[in-house]
Amino acid sequence: MSLLIKNGQIVNAGGRQFADVYIEGDKIKTIGSNLDYPADEIVDANGKYVIPGAIDSHTHISMPFMGTSAQDDYYTGTVAAACGGVTSLVDFDMQQKGESLFEAIERKKSWAEGKVVVDYSLHPAVTDPSPEVIEEVKQAILEYGTPSFKVFMVYDFRVDDAVMIKLLKKTKQFGGLVQVHAENFYFLQHMNELFAREGKLTPYYHAKSRPNIAEAEAISRIIKMVEFTDSRAYIVHLSSMEGLEEVKKARYRGINVFAETCPQYLILDEERYKAPGFEGAKYVMSPPLRTKESQDPLWNGLRDGYLQTVATDHCPFDFNGKKDMFGTDDYKNIPNGAPGIETLLMLIHSEGVAKNRISLEKMVEVLSAGPAKIFGLKDKGEISVGKDADMVIFDPDQKFTITQRLLHMNIDYSPFEGVDITGMPSLVYSRGKKVAEWNENHMDFVGEKGRGRFIKRVPFESI
Numbered sequence: 507m508s509l510l511i512k513n514g515q516i517v518n519a520g521g522r523q524f525a526d527v528y529i530e531g532d533k534i535k536t537i538g539s540n541l542d543y544p545a546d547e548i549v550d551a552n553g554k555y556v557i558p559g560a561i562d563s564h565t566h567i568s569m570p571f572m573g574t575s576a577q578d579d580y581y582t583g584t585v586a587a588a589c590g591g592v593t594s595l596v597d598f599d600m601q602q603k604g605e606s607l608f609e610a611i612e613r614k615k616s617w618a619e620g621k622v623v624v625d626y627s628l629h630p631a632v633t634d635p636s637p638e639v640i641e642e643v644k645q646a647i648l649e650y651g652t653p654s655f656k657v658f659m660v661y662d663f664r665v666d667d668a669v670m671i672k673l674l675k676k677t678k679q680f681g682g683l684v685q686v687h688a689e690n691f692y693f694l695q696h697m698n699e700l701f702a703r704e705g706k707l708t709p710y711y712h713a714k715s716r717p718n719i720a721e722a723e724a725i726s727r728i729i730k731m732v733e734f735t736d737s738r739a740y741i742v743h744l745s746s747m748e749g750l751e752e753v754k755k756a757r758y759r760g761i762n763v764f765a766e767t768c769p770q771y772l773i774l775d776e777e778r779y780k781a782p783g784f785e786g787a788k789y790v791m792s793p794p795l796r797t798k799e800s801q802d803p804l805w806n807g808l809r810d811g812y813l814q815t816v817a818t819d820h821c822p823f824d825f826n827g828k829k830d831m832f833g834t835d836d837y838k839n840i841p842n843g844a845p846g847i848e849t850l851l852m853l854i855h856s857e858g859v860a861k862n863r864i865s866l867e868k869m870v871e872v873l874s875a876g877p878a879k880i881f882g883l884k885d886k887g888e889i890s891v892g893k894d895a896d897m898v899i900f901d902p903d904q905k906f907t908i909t910q911r912l913l914h915m916n917i918d919y920s921p922f923e924g925v926d927i928t929g930m931p932s933l934v935y936s937r938g939k940k941v942a943e944w945n946e947n948h949m950d951f952v953g954e955k956g957r958g959r960f961i962k963r964v965p966f967e968s969i
């Protein structure tokens with residue numbers, strides 16, 4: 507199968523050029539002017555960008571959590587990804603009690619088998635950190651191709667600082683890194699007890715129980731541990747300007763700390779928790795939405811390179827039937843998480859590039875080239891010869907208003923319902939095969955169930 511994309515503007519993190527792109531099979535073969543190859547399919551991309559597909563490095567496909575499970579499986583979740591221009595995801599793989607990391611990897615790969623429609627990889631999440639499990643890190647990196655390991659400082663499956671130190675050292679030794687959900691558990695516990703005594707149990711108090719300082723403290727502690735062990739860490743879903751300040755200070759000092767933020771923290775704010783009735787539960791996620799004050803610093807953090815990636819933390823629970831299953835009387839029982847994989851690229855273009863907060867090249871950097879580099883997806887993240895032909899033909903002028911009715915995620919709401927978008931994918935390719943296309947007023951999935959592949963990633967130091 508060959509494909510020739512003509513007359514488009516190729517945009518990479520490092521710059522743009524008007525050129526044609528010729529694809530044979532899975533790979534980009536040639537980039538040049540006026541290419542005139544016979545191809546099975548020829549696409550005219552005049553007036554459009556040709557960008558690398560987005561990489562969502564933070565998803566929770568089918569994750570069992572808080573008495574239920576995140577609703578998208580590897581089919582529905584990756585169909586939604588494809589329709590949003592996300593052509594790879596790196597999904598969290600929660601180690602179960604007593605399980606080895608390898609068993610966890612094989613278990614989650616078996617869930618993806620025959621279902622996944624774009625390429626994916628896994629970050630093992632260490633939740634039962636026996637000494638044997640810490641020793642498994644080497645093999646997980648070098649044989650299984652999973653060089654990033656997630657730990658949580660909160661929830662029942664949190665790990666303590668002693669585990670963190672061991673994991674930081676071990677991952678560094680073999681070219682890996684540790685990803686951290688950074689919030690101070692004891693600050694949260696204190697606030698929860700206080701609000702319980704005062705009968706403050708509506709969704710709004712979910713936000714109030716997890717103050718910015720809880721994130722900032724945890725990030726600063728991780729940074730000290732990274733410095734102590736001369737290792738590297740990556741802060742997931744950084745949400746507050748106070749948290750960002752900690753990352754900035756550390757990076758000034760040359761400490762190897764990387765950070766991601768998410769569209770919800772850039773675009774939505776704490777006022778959402780004041781929605782009438784139980785509506786605020788739609789935004790119950792951790793960390794919570796912050797006040798508007800944090801938004802400009804986060805955009806500037808992306809623009810200035812202090813934040814290296816944007817990912818979604820896609821973790822969908824229906825408003826009717828899941829958010830309200832246990833939590834109507836107490837925010838602590840509302841499943842934490844929200845959907846987002848399908849709206850990632852459109853939101854970052856529309857709110858970021860179209861509103862002049864970040865450049866087009868920066869968008870490609872934080873959505874594609876950055877995650878490819880940090881997470882060792884060596885064939886992804888760039889439109890260049892030899893890379894996988896994971897591409898989005900993007901129309902910067904196409905309008906869309908976000909509504910769950912026209913999206914594909916397996917959930918009954920979008921936190922971004924009603925947001926007006928400028929710029930949508932026209933065509934999406936995964937390794938040279940068309941997987942999604944714009945059709946009148948929405949995206950259609952046109953890919954093949956089960957065609958996605960597991961990506962063995964490379965250790966950090968080899969890119």
Ligand code: URP
Binds near residue numbers: 790793821843
């Ligand atoms: O609320 C969230 N973020 N749910 C998913 C689990 C996590 O903390 O990332």
Ligand code: ZN
Binds near residue numbers: 687743793
């Ligand atoms: Zn988290």
Ligand code: ZN
Binds near residue numbers: 820
């Ligand atoms: Zn998450």
